[in-house]
Amino acid sequence: MFRPRPEARPATVSVLVEGRAVAVPEGASAAAAMLLAGLIATRESAVSGAPRGPLCLMGVCFDCLAEIDGVPNRQACMVPVAPGMRILRQRGAREALR
């Protein structure tokens, strides 16, 4: 559904999206990695469990929440990828006491 722009840098950083390795350009966001991995719904909402995906890609809407390297509810559009980063969908509300 999403393609990198033709002028995008080469996909040199390998991250794990839902356990699957995906190569993305350096400087891309974790949200971009999830979209490039083919996810459309990147989270389930906290109250009704409705599917949601990144909307603004600039830190405003909070619809891109994901669990990144074990930390729940991070705004994936604001987190630049790093090699080996583990990105999981945010499934509903987080656990408070873990």
Next chain:
Amino acid sequence: MNIRLSDAIVVGGGLVGAAIALGLRDAGLDTVLLDEGDIAHRASRGNFGLVWVQSKGLGAPWYQRWTRGSAGEWSALAADLAARTGLDLALRQPGGVHLCLSEEEFADRAARMAQMQAEAGNHGFEYRMIRRDELAAMLPGLGPAVVGASFTPYDGHASPLALLQALHRAFTEGGGAYVPEAKVRGGSAAPRDFRVETAAGAFAAPRIVLAAGLGNAELAPLFGLRAPVRPQRGQILVTERARPVLPMPTTTIRQTGEGTIMLGDSMEEVGFDTGQSPPVMAQIAQRAALSFPWIADLNIVRAWSALRVMAPDGLPIYDQSERFPGAFTANCHSGVTLAGAHARLLAPMIAAGSLDPVLAPFSARRFDVPAAA
């Protein structure tokens, strides 16, 4: 000039005014609810959402009884509003705790609760002082700093915004007239004959209820009443949503129906300043993290301040004007808790034309008695 006539005018569309207006409408009165616009001071949109009994009315058992009566009316109020509007008020009344973070706090609290029970006489006041070990089994992840708590079965919480919306919707769908951008700027009063001027026109009725929150201080004298209320600021922090973890509210920490955890709330004498202050916010967060260390891992997603409507002695003021019968006023700093009483007990009294003697101690005449030296 056009004057809208009705059976009753309620000034102020916050929790207090909306609850009373709904009660008057339900008593069959043609009721007009006048309100300001969005930039007004509105405690009803910034509060903590407790339906709280256990700290109310030390030295004033009539206030304890009125509060408990209101908490008792709440389930019927919530059920009625849900049936009429489809809105879920997220009311839960599992009891509540006041956490004590030192032996000194625990001893103070125990003395306070014992005095409340003594003052309650045979009306009863059930409570328990609970020590840490037992408390830790009730509240997951309780911090080591907590030495114990007081518990009463009467406490609970609800969504204050859903309450406000439901009161308004039930009122207007029941035929009441809500008029925003209608700040009462002046008026004239005679017994059972009132008229007010607003930007949205003039209104007249044989009954008027001043429920304008902090606006009452200025309005009351025009109608032969007194409402010496002052603003008291409270700040609140809200965390991201989490799965249900807290089984009951505490005085300053509660998990909402949607999963956010609300942390409150300060008591600051700063006049009409609605700003926020990082030192106070830090204090609120620190106490929460001492109570439940896992709260420190949650992100804060919102924070705000709002102004309480506070009488000199902290108790509500309910009155009917002696000079101009038919003019009433209602003021309180626990408009969520007291919504049950306002809609279902107070409004019928106002509709019938006189306040029940149980409300006599809440008259502003109490401020006329000179303090003993």
